[in-house]
Amino acid sequence: MKKRKNKLDEMQEQKMLHIESRGCWIAFIGLMAVIAAQLVYYGRDCGNQIIGETIVFLCMGCYIVFECVRNGVWDRKFEPNLKVNICASLIAAVAAGVLKFLIVYRERGTDDVSLNAGIAAGSVSGINTFILCFVLLSIMLVAYRWRKNRLENGLPDEQEDK
Amino acid sequence: MARNIPIKVARAEKDMTQKALAEAVGISRQTMNAIEQGEYNPTIKLCRSICRVLGKSLDELFWEDEE
Numbered sequence: 001m002k003k004r005k006n007k008l009d010e011m012q013e014q015k016m017l018h019i020e021s022r023g024c025w026i027a028f029i030g031l032m033a034v035i036a037a038q039l040v041y042y043g044r045d046c047g048n049q050i051i052g053e054t055i056v057f058l059c060m061g062c063y064i065v066f067e068c069v070r071n072g073v074w075d076r077k078f079e080p081n082l083k084v085n086i087c088a089s090l091i092a093a094v095a096a097g098v099l100k101f102l103i104v105y106r107e108r109g110t111d112d113v114s115l116n117a118g119i120a121a122g123s124v125s126g127i128n129t130f131i132l133c134f135v136l137l138s139i140m141l142v143a144y145r146w147r148k149n150r151l152e153n154g155l156p157d158e159q160e161d162k
Numbered sequence: 163m164a165r166n167i168p169i170k171v172a173r174a175e176k177d178m179t180q181k182a183l184a185e186a187v188g189i190s191r192q193t194m195n196a197i198e199q200g201e202y203n204p205t206i207k208l209c210r211s212i213c214r215v216l217g218k219s220l221d222e223l224f225w226e227d228e229e
Contacts, residue, residue, distance in 0.1 A: 010204065010205055010208060
């Protein structure tokens with residue numbers, strides 16, 4: 001099939017990329033909110049209902065993470081280090097903990113036993129999420145450093161100099 | 163970013179409108195206007211095209227003095 005010529009000039013192309021980028025993040029945050037809302041509202045029984053959203057959400061997340069690492073970029077504002085990874089994992093852990101608490105609390109009712117069960121489930125979920133996020137971020141950090149090092153040192157001019 | 167007066171002057175010398183220059187370079191008028199207003203920083207490729215059409219050097223059109 002014949003490839004159509006780009007009708008946009010460079011400024012319009014940049015604006016289009018900005019718009020698409022914002023659209024991507026709106027979809028990403030929207031999907032996350034929809035999944036969280038359904039989990040809280042329907043509880044554990046909503047597995048089949050959120051499978052589509054979860055697959056799209058995971059595909060988007062995986063694509064962004066792997067493409068960033070492949071191109072040797074980490075983040076615009078945050079340094080790639082252990083401290084940032086711990087902070088990010090803590091944020092994810094708190095979010096997962098609160099979500100789990102709300103799911104359990106809503107399922108069981110509003111008495112003291114449910115409250116305690118919710119706190120316990122939320123804590124366990126938070127700890128698990130923290131460990132999982134931290135391990136994944138650490139792996140990504142190692143992969144990023146390896147890839148960046150390779151991209152920085154594997155440039156054609158450097159090879160010619162040798 | 164400061165307004166790009168040299169492009170405006172060079173365009174006036176050649177008696178070209180923004181639209182005519184934009185068409186000669188192969189961009190939209192809104193992009194040409196944004197460059198002149200200092201709202202868009204063009205790529206070196208586009209700078210060279212503008213210079214070629216206006217018969218000026220990169221220094222003459224895009225160099226900004228420190229002060």
